[in-house]
Amino acid sequence: xxxxxxxxxxxxxxxxxxxxxxxxxxxxxxxxxxxxxxxxxxxxxxxxxxxxxxxxxxxxxxxxxxxxxxxxxxxxxxxxxxxxxxxxxxxxxxxxxxxxxxxxxxxxxxxxxxxxxxxxxxxxxxxxxxxxxxxxxxxxxxxxxxxxxxxxxxxxxxxxxxxxxxxxxxxxxxxxxxxxxxxxxxxxxxxxxxxxxxxxxxxxxxxxxxxxxxxxxxxxxxxxxxxxxxxxxxxxxxxxxxxxxxxxxxxxxxxxxxxxxxxxxxxxxxxxxxxxxxxxxxxxxxxxxxxxxxxxxxxxxxxxxxxxxxxxxxxxxxxxxxxxxxxxxxxxxxxxxxxxxxxxxxxxxxxxxxxxxx
Numbered sequence: 001x002x003x004x005x006x007x008x009x010x011x012x013x014x015x016x017x018x019x020x021x022x023x024x025x026x027x028x029x030x031x032x033x034x035x036x037x038x039x040x041x042x043x044x045x046x047x048x049x050x051x052x053x054x055x056x057x058x059x060x061x062x063x064x065x066x067x068x069x070x071x072x073x074x075x076x077x078x079x080x081x082x083x084x085x086x087x088x089x090x091x092x093x094x095x096x097x098x099x100x101x102x103x104x105x106x107x108x109x110x111x112x113x114x115x116x117x118x119x120x121x122x123x124x125x126x127x128x129x130x131x132x133x134x135x136x137x138x139x140x141x142x143x144x145x146x147x148x149x150x151x152x153x154x155x156x157x158x159x160x161x162x163x164x165x166x167x168x169x170x171x172x173x174x175x176x177x178x179x180x181x182x183x184x185x186x187x188x189x190x191x192x193x194x195x196x197x198x199x200x201x202x203x204x205x206x207x208x209x210x211x212x213x214x215x216x217x218x219x220x221x222x223x224x225x226x227x228x229x230x231x232x233x234x235x236x237x238x239x240x241x242x243x244x245x246x247x248x249x250x251x252x253x254x255x256x257x258x259x260x261x262x263x264x265x266x267x268x269x270x271x272x273x274x275x276x277x278x279x280x281x282x283x284x285x286x287x288x289x290x291x292x293x294x295x296x297x298x299x300x301x302x303x304x305x306x307x308x309x310x311x312x313x314x315x316x317x318x319x320x321x322x323x324x325x326x327x328x329x330x331x332x333x334x335x336x337x338x339x340x341x342x343x344x345x346x347x348x349x350x351x352x353x354x355x356x357x358x
Contacts, residue, residue, distance in 0.1 A: 001346040006034030007110070008086035010340060011079045013100065014049075015092045016042035016196055017151040017256075022091050023049055025320075025331045030089070031065070033340040038066045038085070040075050042092075044197055072096070080104050087111070087340065091153075093254075094280075094325050112329025112339050114153065114321055116254045117282030119303070120275035121145075121156035121311065122265075125165045126289040134309075135172075138287045141311045142173045145260035146180055146192050146239040151200070153326075154283030156311055158251055159241075159262040160274055166264045173241070173262075174220050180239050182225055192258060194234040201235035204257035207250055208240070216244035216261070246274045254280070268297065276302050281323030285311045304330075 010030045014022040019041060030037050041049040046069050053067055068075050080088045080103035088104045090097055091114040104111045127138045145156050161169050185193035195201045201224070208222050221240030226232070239258040242250055251261045265271040275284060284303040288294050298306035304322045307313065314320065319333035329339050 001348065003344045003346060004033075004338075004341040005344055007340055007342055008035060009038065009084060010035045011038050011040070011082070011085045011088045013040045013076055013079065013088070013090045013092065014042060016044040017148065017153075019045040019048040020052070023052065026089055026091070027065070029336050030340045031060075033337055035086075035340055036064050036066075038068055038079060040068050040070070040079055043069070043071050076100070077103055081106055083107050085109060089329075089339070090114070094327075097327060110339075112321075113327035114329070114331060115280075115282070115325060115327040117153050117155070117280045117322065117326050118158060118252065118254055118278045119154050119156050119280070119283040119285070120158045120160055120278075120301070121260075121285035122160045122271050122275060122287065122297070123162065123165070123169060124268075124271075124286075124288040124290065124293055125162040126293075127287050128165045128169060129289055134289070137309075139169075139172050139176050141285060141287060141309075142169075142260075143176045143180070143239075144311050146177070146258040147312055149193055149195055149237070150258035151196055151256055152312070154305065154312070155256070156283070156285050157255065157260050158246070158275075158278075159260055160265050160271055161262065162271070163264040163266055170219070170241075170262065177220050177239050177241060182236060182239070183227070184231060192239060194231075194236050195257060196235075198235060200256060201237065204237050204255055204259060207253075207255045207257075207259065211242045211244065211248065211250040211261075214244065214248045214250065216242040216248060216250055219243055219262070221259075246277055252278060268293070272297070272300050276300075279325045282321075282326035283307070 012026045049067050080100045087109055088111045090100045094116040097113045097115045101111055142159055180191045181189055182192045183190040219241040221238035223238055225236035225238045227236055237257055242261045245263055265274055281303045283305045284301045285307045286297050294308050302323050305320055316332050319330040319335055321330040330336050
């Protein structure tokens with residue numbers, strides 16, 4: 001008989017870019033499988049978890065669901081290394097994830113990791129066979145690098161365009177990027193708000209300098225955005241497209257802002273070579289009208305989620321997680337329940353007679 005049992009006490013550490021969503025991805029499966037949870041929200045976004053706990057505190061018995069606030073060294077590290085914890089689940093930056101694994105390894109605790117990415121968004125020449133609704137969708141798909149101010153682990157931050165459509169396609173993409181409305185986040189017409197913190201604001205601008213030093217060409221943006229009135233001191237960055245090659249740091253390192261790097265490719269083989277030439281493997285996009293490509297190309301990309309003729313959709317029934325240095329384990333889908341359970345095997349004998357060895 002196989003019995004699935006809860007692990008016990010689970011430590012969960014969630015990021016600041018989607019504080020409520022990441023909480024809702026992690027908490028339910030841990031609780032549904034019978035575990036107790038100690039949740040550490042990001043220090044930049046503590047209010048979301050606190051307000052939610054105030055609403056649902058009476059649902060759970062005391063001690064089942066706990067929230068600990070604090071910075072990484074004072075809260076995250078002790079949580080991950082505690083001998084009272086039976087598992088650690090972490091979403092965040094890759095180097096931080098490596099530290100969390102080290103802390104958890106002291107107790108040989110299992111971990112699941114959803115880490116960084118540098119996702120390729122590949123556009124084959126067939127996307128421009130017709131100037132229609134699909135092409136309009138593909139252009140938007142390229143500009144989705146600016147979604148949530150680019151502060152998304154699966155941000156399509158590398159655009160790969162087949163060389164024979166490169167100029168015409170990128171002209172449309174640059175035009176659409178320049179049309180992004182950047183204003184007050186509380187205005188429903190605003191498409192792009194501010195970055196989450198001054199740290200992000202300065203980090204993104206540092207990559208503009210790095211790109212310039214490497215010889216990248218700015219097609220649009222490339223600087224902080226200066227808004228008026230009460231927004232004048234906000235952490236606004238212009239949506240930026242940088243043209244270069246895949247060996248540049250701006251192509252290889254996670255910038256985590258409304259910045260995309262674009263290059264061209266000759267054929268399927270080169271597209272796959274560039275797409276997989278990265279430490280990460282969280283997400284990828286493939287855009288094509290070719291039925292062969294839309295099935296075969298995603299199979300060759302080393303990423304846990306490949307969007308085909310779409311991007312940034314996150315249905316609850318679809319498993320989400322990474323390859324390579326983007327982590328391991330899956331969020332969503334029924335399979336995630338097994339990350340919070342262990343299997344006990346019971347072998348029961350109904351025979352009264354001994355084996356006869358002794």
